[in-house]
Amino acid sequence: MSPPATSKAPTRTPGHAPVHAGGGPRRWARRKDARPGELLEAALALFVDRGFAATRLEDVARRAGVSKGTLYLYYANKEELLKAVVRANLIPLIDSFAAEIQDSGAPCADQLRLFFRKWWETVGATRYAGIAKLVVAESGNFPELARFFQEEVILPVMAVLASIVRRGIELREFREIDVDASVPLWMSPLVLRAIWEHSITPCCPPNFDIPIERFLETHLRYVLCSLSTEG
Amino acid sequence: MSPPATSKAPTRTPGHAPVHAGGGPRRWARRKDARPGELLEAALALFVDRGFAATRLEDVARRAGVSKGTLYLYYANKEELLKAVVRANLIPLIDSFAAEIQDSGAPCADQLRLFFRKWWETVGATRYAGIAKLVVAESGNFPELARFFQEEVILPVMAVLASIVRRGIELREFREIDVDASVPLWMSPLVLRAIWEHSITPCCPPNFDIPIERFLETHLRYVLCSLSTEG
Amino acid sequence: MSPPATSKAPTRTPGHAPVHAGGGPRRWARRKDARPGELLEAALALFVDRGFAATRLEDVARRAGVSKGTLYLYYANKEELLKAVVRANLIPLIDSFAAEIQDSGAPCADQLRLFFRKWWETVGATRYAGIAKLVVAESGNFPELARFFQEEVILPVMAVLASIVRRGIELREFREIDVDASVPLWMSPLVLRAIWEHSITPCCPPNFDIPIERFLETHLRYVLCSLSTEG
Amino acid sequence: MSPPATSKAPTRTPGHAPVHAGGGPRRWARRKDARPGELLEAALALFVDRGFAATRLEDVARRAGVSKGTLYLYYANKEELLKAVVRANLIPLIDSFAAEIQDSGAPCADQLRLFFRKWWETVGATRYAGIAKLVVAESGNFPELARFFQEEVILPVMAVLASIVRRGIELREFREIDVDASVPLWMSPLVLRAIWEHSITPCCPPNFDIPIERFLETHLRYVLCSLSTEG
DNA sequence: GATGAATGAGTCTTCATTCAT
């Protein structure tokens, strides 16, 4: 997984170089710490924008402010770079998202609203959302990436949503529904919109899509309607 | 710009295929007529599977049973082939879909059920659905394709859905809702599932997704619930 | 082994394109037949001269009068080209050498003289002798090549020499000697001189080596002396 | 241009290694002295094994236990390293060999036996013999190396052999022969065997070659036979 | 129209060499 073997960052650091602490070898060492992150950043942008095959490693390097050769100091080849981009950018995303959703004891309807909002804020609206498009596009060439994405990203997020719904049902706040069918149904608008904003939307005249606020609000209303114990 | 081989739409003659007149040398002419369709077919499969850049024209040719050079007799270059694949496969799809949905005078709720079912049958479940993934993936490199897709495919389909909903509201069968926000919301699960089945799903252990029947049925129930005049 | 899959030459053709027989597709087809041979020829010269690693495929192509890409139409990669060079050039060499030595019923001493002379003429003095140097140099990187060389080239040739000697001993023309030890001993001067002429000699002032005639004659005299029944 | 690490020849101080004076910081200085030798040692092994072009300087450095940059402190570039490897390893070899052969006043036949034995022991059987293969292989790219090899290594050794033979002829221990033709003839088996053991032999099943003892003994017998005054 | 041999620009990848520390 993630960056180079020599990284000193003990925990999952996506590539945002840990600030160098004390004395010791200075400028260069700092560069070395920062490099993987900068490269991942550049690669993310280009892979998402142009696709894997159409991205030239030289462009990635230039965007990261280094030479072609330097890239190979950190990633064995293009494929490894792709994997690192996906993994390194996704894992912290999930972590941070999961951290924000932790049960607050609030009513489940509020939890639901929070879930959708936070997902959009911390995932859908970020540049990392483009990875979904990337993974989807490259799944035919890198099945393991698709698997990783499904298992480490999609499923965990859906599990959070499912658990909120299930608690709501237990607490009689929600009516009994088919949770396994509902969860993907309710994630779809968010995920597709995130993908869209990294693909179709930028190619179309502005204001093609309805504002995200209205989008989210309407979605939430419908979800709650479907969960409502009345009717 | 030729129709797919299996297209039932007799209209929209492909630019290249000369209409065959009467008797004359049959078999060969038939081949010549069929060529563009076979090439498009082959290109569709490979583009969807591997992506545009990672697909070799030689493979497309081989799959269509012709030589590399022949391909250039029908399409000026790789990019033109891509455009033809997208356009030729999509247009008849929309046509045939639109034809099936024509207002039948039935209750709007039934029209809605029919709409989702038919969309899945004639679009989502077909191999042409992979084009959505393809267009999304290549939008960065071919914005006009994305625009074409949005305007000629997405919007028309959403317009059909919108019209059903609007009629239902007029007829007081449905409650008044924000149609512009609802339509993309309600298309999302179908579109995303279609994309998924051409990307992530084939890479994951079987039975990862819930059955499509249950998926569609639950979706329809929620849509109707949201449209219900009661509650 | 040997050239491309599409070669129509049924027997071991080293690369000297079989003359095109009758009608049919002309000029190009002839080229296609000839190409492997021309490429092998060019590669042989450069590999022997500069070594495998230091030879640029582009130079090989240019020397054969084709472009870089064409080379890859015939050989999958540089390593395959090396193997083809070695195999294709060596096998016919052995064959032709073996054909010339066939027992003539002459006195064994004459057979011996003939053997050394012919070996030098058909192997040592030809440009193919450089392959020995090449194989020796690359054995560390391509052990299978070394094995092939030993088993298919060295051993068969030594077997011919051994059989002559053995017959001479049986016929009491030669004294009884340790044949297995003698054969490599007696091949060495020829093989080493062949290697030398493709390596050291061209780098040294002329007339460094004694003339080949005197070399061979002296060698033969010593061999016969060692085999002589008198003394 | 430094002596090999194991060289027993105390003379010919390498250009770089400053002679260590008295007390002072010992361990480090010793390292510094040893460096060139360790580098040469590592380079020798890799050059002989893989060839010049296929050997990476980084591997040489690693094998010598230093960093890539350090290598450049001692040798200006890869080519200089090669020259140093050849020169530094060969010169002491010749010296030590020459020292062992010094005229002992023994019968010339014994001198001859001693010559061949010692050559094999101090040259043929050592890891330095691989240099012959290396020089042969790289002669096309480094003619001066080939020249150096011929003039400083091959010729001097042959001169020793020639002088023994000539003395034997003068003393009537040997018959009159063509010395200039005989000497290369008689060196060939030894040299070729040495080359072989660093190339072909390691790639073939064991016991392919006859034992060196038998090889040398047979060789000597034939040489003496050819020199014998009787017959 | 159909073919497939030929081309060469374009990319990935390697590695000798430099240089700030």
Add this chain to the structure above:
DNA sequence: TATGAATGAAGACTCATTCAT
């Protein structure tokens, strides 16, 4: 002195495209 990060020229290999047949 020693290091190893950084560089970029060089070379293997691919593939869209052309064109003689």
